[in-house]
Amino acid sequence: MAAGISPEYAYWFLRSAPIPNLLFGPIAGLITVFALPLHRRRPVAVTSLLCFMGIAGFYAMREFARLSPSVESGTVTWDEVLSYLDFFAVMAAAVGFVIVAVSARISVVVADSVKRAKRATFGDADWLSMSAAGKLFPPDGEIVIGERYRVDRETIRDVPFDPINPETWGSGGSAPLLTYKQDFDSTHMLFFAGSGGFKTTSNVVPTALRYTGPLICLDPSTEVAPMVVAHRTGKLGRECMVLDPTNPVAGFNVLDWIETSKHKEEDIVSVAHMLLSESARFESSTGSYFQNQAHNLLTGLLAHVVLSPEYEGRRNLRSLRLIVSEPEPSVLAMLREIQESSESAFIRETLGVFTNMTEQTFSGVYSTASKDTQWLSLDDYAALVCGCSFKSSDIVAGGKDVFLNIPAAILRSYPGIGRLIIGSLINAMTQANGAFKRRALFMLDEVDLLGYMRVLEEARDRGRKYGITLMLMYQSVGQLVRHFGKDGSTSWIDGCAFASYAAIKALETARDVSAQCGEMTVEVEGKSRNVGWSNSNSSNRKSESLSLQRRPLIMPHEITQQMRKDEQIVIVQGHDPIRCGRAIYFRRQDMDSDASANRFVKAAG
Known part of the structure; x- marks a missing residue:
């Protein structure tokens, strides 16, 4: 190309040859990086850097x-020869390096959306660092909380999470785990995530694959047990009992723990509460009356079954159902006979009020008791709570797991099934009075289906010393409020070691989470310009000001609109809030290989 140029220009043309070779590639890479979305920039920046280093290495050689x-x-x-280096090559290499460095920086660095002030005039709330989070929740625990990385610091933060597209995962699946070793606070946990918020796949399944102690898992989706039982049996050495009404081969007598109790009457009252729909605590006074009387009726009849010698060998809920399925006149006659002949003052006094009750009132009470025990007439469901495959005390011994594969539709109609099974196992742990081998983890997915359970409140407040750990999954805070009331939901949050929030859609919940995260002080830069008709300098002036303002660490709309489904906020008392990833099992190779196939996930093609 220099053949047709004058010698003087040809000399400088050839001298400047390194400039396009060293600069055109980095400039093209920088322009491409600017044009691409943040999560697609890194490969281009790395390619540009490698090409530049190769060309620069050629000129260096x-x-x-x-x-x-x-x-x-x-x-x-050598010191003197440096002055003879090709000036154009050196300068082009220096400028090219700056360009590729800029490309690399803007492809990996995620800038803050606000500028934090150095002075904490209005507050200094901040996210807990990932190193501190790793110390609080080390990776060698057995209860999986999440993954130790900041999703909002990832280059894919603005890309919606797609479970079938690994390009949207970022560090998800490869980051270290955050796990809970049950070594501080009450050991109880609350998880809130909306429908389709990966509660089961990010907490239930991973924990079921790692926890080596007794596990009681409520699984209304009926997907967890088929995925984890083989692993827990084969690799963890656990004996898994799957309570499934479609295959009722396993079951236990939910009243067996009362036989060894020192307070049988009080325990019978507790079981009667679990049989009834306790949501009536918010109903009208009339409905509450019939509910309370139905509870008294069931308490007396259940005490008759458990304490009377004629029921020896038949002390189960089937016997109770046989009584409350009789015609009303027959039941009234039985009540009068029991009152006259029973040796137990508790039974006589509990049932005595019904013997002279008006027919219409007794009919309402009896229909309520019959309705809430109707499911005991279904053999497949009665077999789960009247079986003999194991005893509730086996949980205390530490060798068995229990999976409740009861479909959500059944629990919605008959929540007493789940309440009785879970309640009896909790009471068995309490009755052991600290003589347990391992802490029993009650991992209750979609616990809202159980309704109000006072036994859960008892376990929350006093369960730690009895080896009870609760891990409750709700779709929203509203579900908790609906069953336990506003004050009750506050007691739950106060009574748990931490609460996790993910996939939040309700603005009220987002406001509450935002308030819990606290506020920080930010710098706000203001600019103004005065424009006048005069040509003087004073009529066209610009001014800038810098002020400090209060701002939430995370605003409610950022929680509902900007947080991805694979990230969560964890609130732990005494620590800064934690913003981290979620340990979705199919993103982690070790967990995915340990878990069996999920029938709800269809293979591609």
């Missing part, structure tokens, strides 16, 4: 080959 003979012959030293 060329200069070395050109100047080294002079040094070897002793004409000049």
Whole structure:
């Protein structure tokens, strides 16, 4: 190309040859990086850097080959020969390096959306660092909380999470785990995530694959047990009992723990509460009356079944159902006979009020008791709570797990099934009075289906010393409020070691989470410009000001609109809030290989 140019220009043309070779590639890479979305920039930036380093290395070797003979012959030293380096190559290499460095930086660094002030005038709330989170929740625990990385610091933060597209996962699946070792606070946990918020796949399944102690898992989706039982049986050495009404081969007598109790009457009252729909605590006074009387009726009849000698060998809920399925006149006659002949003052006094009750009132009470025990007439469901495959005390011994594969539709109609099974196992742990081998983890997915359970409140407040750990999954805070009331929901949050929030859609919940995270002080830069008709300098002036303002660490709309489904906020008392990833099992190779196939996930093609 320089053949047709004058010698003077040809000289400078050839001297400047390194400039396009060293600069055009980095400039093209920088322009491409600017044009691409943040999560697609890194490959281009890395390619640009490698190409630049290759070309720069070529020119470095060329200069070395050109100047080294002079040094070897002793004409000049290495210090002196540096002044003979190709100026154009050196400058082009320096500028090119700056360009590729800029490309690399804007492809990996995620900037803060606000500028935090150095002074904490209005507050200094901040997210807990990932190193501190790793100390609080080390990776060697058995209850999986999440993953130790900041999703909002990832280059894919603005890309919606797609479970079938690994390009949207970022560090998800490869980051270290955050796990809970049950070594502080009450050991109880609350998880809130909306429908389709990966509660089961990010907490229930991973924990079921790792927890080596007794596990009681409520699984209304009926997907967890088929995925984890083989692993827990084969690798963890657990004996898994799957309570499934579609295959009722396993079951236990939910009243067996009362036989060894020192307070049988009080425990019978507790079981009667679990049989009834306790949501009536918010109903009208009339409905509450019939509910309370139905509870008294069931308490007396259940006490008759458990304490009377004629029911020896038949002390189960089937016997109770046989009584409350009789016609009303027959039941009234039985009540009068029991009152006259029973040796137990508790039974006589509990049932005595019904013997002279008006027919209409008794009919309402009896229908309520019959309705809430109707499911005991279904053999497949009665077998779960009247079986003999194991005893509730086996949980205390530490060798068995229990999976409740009861579909959500059944629990919605008959929540007493789940309440009785879970309640009896909790009471068995309490009755052991601290003589347990391992802490029993009650991992209750979609616990809202159980309704109000006072036994859960008892376990929350006093369960730690009895080896009870609760891990409750709700779709929203509203579900908790609906069953336990506003004050009751506050007691739950106060009574748990931490609460996790993910996939939040309700603005009220987002406001509450935002308030819990606290506030920080930010710098706000203000600019103003005065424009006038005069040509004088004073009529066209600009001014800038810098002020400190209060701002939530995370605003409610950022929680509902900007947080991805694979990130969560964990609130732990005494620590800064934690913003981290979620340990979705199919993103982690070790968990995915341990878990069996999920029938709800269809294979591609």
